[in-house]
Amino acid sequence: MSSDTLRGRILAAGQRITPQRDLIAGVLERAGRPLAAQELCDAVGQEDPGIGRATVFRTLQSLQEAGIVQNVTLLGNQAGYLLCASAGHHHHLVCRHCGAIEDLPEAEVAPFLSGVEAAHGFGVDHATFNIYGACRACAGEEHAGR
Amino acid sequence: MSSDTLRGRILAAGQRITPQRDLIAGVLERAGRPLAAQELCDAVGQEDPGIGRATVFRTLQSLQEAGIVQNVTLLGNQAGYLLCASAGHHHHLVCRHCGAIEDLPEAEVAPFLSGVEAAHGFGVDHATFNIYGACRACAGEEHAGR
DNA sequence: CCACATACTGATACCTAGTCTCAGTTTGGA
């Protein structure tokens, strides 16, 4: 069960299991796409109105430290919180039509970064990418649809 | 004179020249690196305390539309405002030691994006990069310095 | 050079995301 995995990852990060964390991680997991702060707070409040705003943000912080949640920048510079299955450093392709997310493994960007380092004499030590467009499904529809 | 150019670019975007825009663009130009909202407001207030906060943000908006200013994400997810000499779409390498910025032309990232499109069947229509590290000068110092 | 539509400005109120503090509660290990 994936709940086991989630809990395992929380524990592995030296953090405690609490009902709040369970619930919040669950909301993100079921969403399957990045949620804005507002959306997340609403969804959490709907499942348990007792959970305070501060706890939501603290939990996001914890889950990020545990490598379970990633912060992505949505269109319009809005912050989105995304539950990630893969734990290591990786990036995301954001479909601007359906909101779906596709992982972009670090291995795929490493050669590009090496090229930049070589060309500019710049030692890259951290990089994030915000890549927006149409996922395969949506690109197909758009092409066929009109 | 670069002031001519700046004004030209503002006018070309169908916007009016005002003392406030002149001053704010000047502050950014002299900074030579991205400024956070706070820093910018402080610097502006120091040169002319009469300029209101709202005007600073509106001006940033206008200058962005005119392609003169770009919004970059500094470390810690802080927004930075950067005056860019080159007008077209391009990216930036941010030195985390001295704050210096190096332009990364779109042409250098295009092949990478094409590769992503091919590999994922994903139609990229907008991408931004946040690349942090050590510029040539700082990398040299670090290597030699200790 | 003047008149005038329109763009712009400052003040101010407002909003949202996110942080901080603090007193009380829960967790999980010994």
Add this chain to the structure above:
DNA sequence: TCCAAACTGAGACTAGGTATCAGTATGTGG
């Protein structure tokens, strides 16, 4: 079961940014 440490909710607070509005400046066409 006991306890230190981690966590929680409430609520105050901050920072970045936007909306409104009445007044002012800009630049264009006459």
